[in-house]
Amino acid sequence: MASPASGAGAGEGNGNASLINPLLVSRISSIGADRKAAAGVAKGKYWAAADKAERRAAKENGGEDGRPLLYRSYKVKGALLHPYRALIIAHLIAVLLFFVWRIRHNNSDIMWFWTLSVVGDGWFGFSWLLNQLPKFNPVKTIPDLAALRQYCDLPDGSSRLPGIDVFVTTADPIDEPVLSTMNSILSILAADYPADRSACYLSDDSGSLILYEALVETAKFATLWVPFCRKHSIEPRAPEKYFELEAPSYTGSALEEFKNDSRIVHLEYDEFKTRLETLPDNIRKRSDVYNSMKPDQEAPNATWMANGTQWPGTWIEPIENHRKGHHAGIVKVVLDHPIRRHNLSLKDSTGNNLNFGCTDVRLPMLVYVSREKNPSYDHNKKAGALNAQLRASALLSNAQFIINFDCDHYINNSLALRAAICFMLDQREGDNTAFVQFPQRFDNVDPKDRYGNHNRLFFDATMLALNGLQGPSYLGTGCMFRRLALYGIDPPHWRPENITPTASKFGNSILLLESVSEALNQDRSTTPPPLNDIFVDEMEMVVSASFDKGTDWGKGVGYIYYIATEDIVTGFRIHGQGWRSMYCTMEHDAFYGTAPINLTERLHQIVRWSGGSLEMFFSHNNPLIAGCRIQSLQRVSYLNMTIYPVTSLFLLIYAVSPVMWLIPDEVYIQRPFTRYVVYLLVIILMIHMIGWLEITWAGITWLDYWRNEQFFMIGSTSAYPTAVLHMVVNLLTKKGIQFRVTSKQTTADNNDKFADLYEMRWIPMLIPSVIVLIANIDAVGVAIGKTVVYMGVWTTAQKRHAAMGLIFNMWVMFLLYPFALAIMGRWAKRPIILAVLLPVAFVIIALVYVMTHILLANIIPF
Numbered sequence: 001m002a003s004p005a006s007g008a009g010a011g012e013g014n015g016n017a018s019l020i021n022p023l024l025v026s027r028i029s030s031i032g033a034d035r036k037a038a039a040g041v042a043k044g045k046y047w048a049a050a051d052k053a054e055r056r057a058a059k060e061n062g063g064e065d066g067r068p069l070l071y072r073s074y075k076v077k078g079a080l081l082h083p084y085r086a087l088i089i090a091h092l093i094a095v096l097l098f099f100v101w102r103i104r105h106n107n108s109d110i111m112w113f114w115t116l117s118v119v120g121d122g123w124f125g126f127s128w129l130l131n132q133l134p135k136f137n138p139v140k141t142i143p144d145l146a147a148l149r150q151y152c153d154l155p156d157g158s159s160r161l162p163g164i165d166v167f168v169t170t171a172d173p174i175d176e177p178v179l180s181t182m183n184s185i186l187s188i189l190a191a192d193y194p195a196d197r198s199a200c201y202l203s204d205d206s207g208s209l210i211l212y213e214a215l216v217e218t219a220k221f222a223t224l225w226v227p228f229c230r231k232h233s234i235e236p237r238a239p240e241k242y243f244e245l246e247a248p249s250y251t252g253s254a255l256e257e258f259k260n261d262s263r264i265v266h267l268e269y270d271e272f273k274t275r276l277e278t279l280p281d282n283i284r285k286r287s288d289v290y291n292s293m294k295p296d297q298e299a300p301n302a303t304w305m306a307n308g309t310q311w312p313g314t315w316i317e318p319i320e321n322h323r324k325g326h327h328a329g330i331v332k333v334v335l336d337h338p339i340r341r342h343n344l345s346l347k348d349s350t351g352n353n354l355n356f357g358c359t360d361v362r363l364p365m366l367v368y369v370s371r372e373k374n375p376s377y378d379h380n381k382k383a384g385a386l387n388a389q390l391r392a393s394a395l396l397s398n399a400q401f402i403i404n405f406d407c408d409h410y411i412n413n414s415l416a417l418r419a420a421i422c423f424m425l426d427q428r429e430g431d432n433t434a435f436v437q438f439p440q441r442f443d444n445v446d447p448k449d450r451y452g453n454h455n456r457l458f459f460d461a462t463m464l465a466l467n468g469l470q471g472p473s474y475l476g477t478g479c480m481f482r483r484l485a486l487y488g489i490d491p492p493h494w495r496p497e498n499i500t501p502t503a504s505k506f507g508n509s510i511l512l513l514e515s516v517s518e519a520l521n522q523d524r525s526t527t528p529p530p531l532n533d534i535f536v537d538e539m540e541m542v543v544s545a546s547f548d549k550g551t552d553w554g555k556g557v558g559y560i561y562y563i564a565t566e567d568i569v570t571g572f573r574i575h576g577q578g579w580r581s582m583y584c585t586m587e588h589d590a591f592y593g594t595a596p597i598n599l600t601e602r603l604h605q606i607v608r609w610s611g612g613s614l615e616m617f618f619s620h621n622n623p624l625i626a627g628c629r630i631q632s633l634q635r636v637s638y639l640n641m642t643i644y645p646v647t648s649l650f651l652l653i654y655a656v657s658p659v660m661w662l663i664p665d666e667v668y669i670q671r672p673f674t675r676y677v678v679y680l681l682v683i684i685l686m687i688h689m690i691g692w693l694e695i696t697w698a699g700i701t702w703l704d705y706w707r708n709e710q711f712f713m714i715g716s717t718s719a720y721p722t723a724v725l726h727m728v729v730n731l732l733t734k735k736g737i738q739f740r741v742t743s744k745q746t747t748a749d750n751n752d753k754f755a756d757l758y759e760m761r762w763i764p765m766l767i768p769s770v771i772v773l774i775a776n777i778d779a780v781g782v783a784i785g786k787t788v789v790y791m792g793v794w795t796t797a798q799k800r801h802a803a804m805g806l807i808f809n810m811w812v813m814f815l816l817y818p819f820a821l822a823i824m825g826r827w828a829k830r831p832i833i834l835a836v837l838l839p840v841a842f843v844i845i846a847l848v849y850v851m852t853h854i855l856l857a858n859i860i861p862f
């Protein structure tokens with residue numbers, strides 16, 4: 001269907017109507033801007049175009065298969081790449097030599113500890129190699145939005161863009177604030193994509209009427225918000241974030257109109273917020289009224305919807321069948337498909353009558369999904385929720401592509417959906433691309449990123465490295481999938497001729513099976529079927545708790561079950577079938593989310609991630625054996641992702657070993673000690689030199705790098721060993737790791753946005769970190785004490801050895817510095833206190849040592 005100027009930038013050459021549209025100016029200039037932006041991300045001295053030959057060939061073939069090149073790829077320039085690779089090899093040789101040297105000099109004061117440390121060093125070397133090998137060939141890929149416009153936005157105003165189903169998951173209206181979830185929805189509805197080609201599904205795992213009614217309110221507010229965004233091309237399109245901007249930039253030519261519209265929309269937004277806030281109260285009051293009128297006063301008190309019917313989900317007064325974890329499945333279409341809503345000329349439903357001129361006011365389809373919950377079935381957490389959405393959407397819109405977001409992630413760059421499509425439609429690898437992952441970015445993190453939430457080394461180095469192999473792993477949010485790949489269908493090259501979807505694989509729903517066949521034949525219609533009772537029943541059936549049972553859902557089909565982190569394993573399953581994935585880098589970040597800036601929350605998250613990794617290692621999806629079509633280096637990288645938590649066990653032992661300072665005698669773990677330390681220093685130095693080259697090509701800072709190092713140490717003395725312990729218990733008792741939803745509530749107030757940072761909540765897993773910290777502080781104190789006592793007696797070599805030991809202690813303390821700040825709670829607002837406290841602690845411990853020595857000198861040789 002020829003869609004009228006669809007907000008999707010169908011502006012160019014769109015006849016006279018568009019000429020009066022202030023948007024047009026910015027649209028035309030946006031083609032140039034797109035190109036510039038693309039060049040912007042790739043700029044920097046360190047990246048060079050890697051696709052010159054391909055582009056030349058494409059030009060010569062003159063678009064024979066009709067599809068242009070829709071992304072550009074870049075490689076690290078030789079001047080940086082060659083030294084980087086050389087250093088990796090040099091380091092590998094150094095590690096091998098060190099190892100040989102240690103075995104040859106098996107001379108230690110404590111032989112069992114020596115053996116343990118040799119095993120530990122072996123493991124460090126091995127895991128370093130697993131981490132480093134896949135990084136040989138980083139590739140950056142940047143979407144060419146201008147080329148996509150030329151290819152997809154046709155001169156008659158219609159569009160060739162494929163359908164996208166957008167999934168948002170939420171698990172709780174309290175832990176995951178409703179306002180933030182609704183902002184995410186608004187940013188999706190307002191994305192720059194044809195309204196009749198995208199649909200948005202909210203999965204609510206709490207089955208709460210609050211979320212349903214919030215969605216209805218959101219749909220109403222969207223009738224104003226979305227056209228406003230389109231008319232004035234504003235960014236970002238999550239209102240909370242937009243109105244937070246001090247001076248929103250405006251590039252259009254109707255400044256006065258923009259100011260006026262902005263003011264009205266802002267007022268409406270405030271009212272919308274108030275309505276969301278009062279929802280729980282209103283629902284309660286309304287329910288009280290209905291309950292007081294019910295004929296049988298003995299009957300349980302239900303929760304009532306606005307239309308006077310009982311809510312099938314969870315109730316305020318929970319009872320059997322209406323409580324969290326036990327309620328019916330619900331699918332409700334909040335906004336129908338725009339083809340059926342002939343509201344092109346309608347005014348916004350808020351009654352403000354803004355002049356939207358020829359701006360497209362249509363909204364994408366919006367659907368509320370709450371899958372059935374029943375205590376007799378495993379719900380498989382987020383993966384279960386996503387699969388329910390996958391099936392419900394198959395029946396309704398059956399889009400070729402799917403993108404999913406956590407409820408705390410919003411679209412920051414309204415072109416992001418188009419960006420992902422660039423990779424899917426590209427003539428080179430497009431058809432073989434199963435998913436396009438974007439980096440995760442967070443906008444609530446403290447400026448110094450104390451707990452390494454930004455994880456830049458991972459998102460900007462590791463992922464680019466994988467992009468040069470078979471592609472990045474799936475990271476849980478901000479990732480676009482090809483529906484067929486999620487269905488477990490092979491990539492084109494390996495796909496058998498005739499595939500018949502079976503009930504044993506996909507479950508017992510005729511409509512679902514038909515939708516899969518349609519998806520396979522690419523002949524899906526854009527209009528959803530009529531929403532009659534039979535159809536609604538079928539939709540509820542595909543989100544029922546038992547639907548998955550005995551099918552391939554969660555194994556070979558959909559998001560994978562039984563692993564605490566569904567993301568890595570789902571990506572692995574897809575790569576294993578021979579699909580590739582792409583990493584999409586944009587100058588203006590595509591999405592933003594929130595990250596836990598409270599240490600305890602953050603560590604819980606890390607336990608889930610690392611625990612999930614280990615679970616994957618001990619599952620059918622073990623990277624050593626599964627996935628027959630996976631590339632070898634890609635496999636190495638998955639292996640690394642599944643076993644890295646084990647490293648922490650050795651690290652923990654090393655980190656507490658300074659307690660040896662308390663032993664009266666001198667003990668050496670390895671003799672000759674000086675040689676040993678020099679070797680270690682050289683190896684560690686080389687690692688950091690490699691790191692330096694890595695952050696250079698990744699375009700990140702030393703702070704990002706150190707935060708990563710520090711948080712690995714903190715995790716290694718708390719979360720990672722806990723995950724290993726969980727895994728051992730799991731193997732013995734077969735109990736999986738719990739998915740504890742990361743709390744998105746904050747204690748922040750207007751005075752302090754980062755108040756959470758200073759909230760110290762003690763949990764047992766923090767104990768080893770405290771022990772390590774104390775052991776190393778003690779070691780320094782005792783070392784000073786010993787120096788005082790033995791000043792005249794020690795040889796130069798002994799003094800040198802003591803100094804070397806101290807370097808180690810200081811290093812551990814430096815790595816644990818963010819942890820030390822965490823346990824200081826509010827005191828950490830002045831970190832300078834540590835600079836006073838630490839030396840005082842050293843001196844006191846030294847004094848205690850000296851005094852004890854003097855007192856006991858005659859009894860025990862201290």
Ligand SMILES: O=c1ccn([C@@H]2O[C@H](COP(=O)(O)OP(=O)(O)O[C@H]3O[C@H](CO)[C@@H](O)[C@H](O)[C@H]3O)[C@@H](O)[C@H]2O)c(=O)[nH]1
Pocket residue numbers: 169170171172176203205380381382385405406407408475476477564565566567605608609739740741742743
């Ligand atoms: O039973 C559940 C549990 C979780 N969720 C949703 O899953 C998402 C992620 O949960 P969260 O607690 O925020 O996890 P994070 O640790 O912040 O998330 C990271 O790690 C997860 C894997 O552990 C990935 O799925 C996420 O995408 C990734 O952002 C949220 O939208 C939840 O609402 C559900 O829908 N149902």
Ligand SMILES: [Mn+2]
Pocket residue numbers: 406408593594595742
């Ligand atoms: Mn999250």
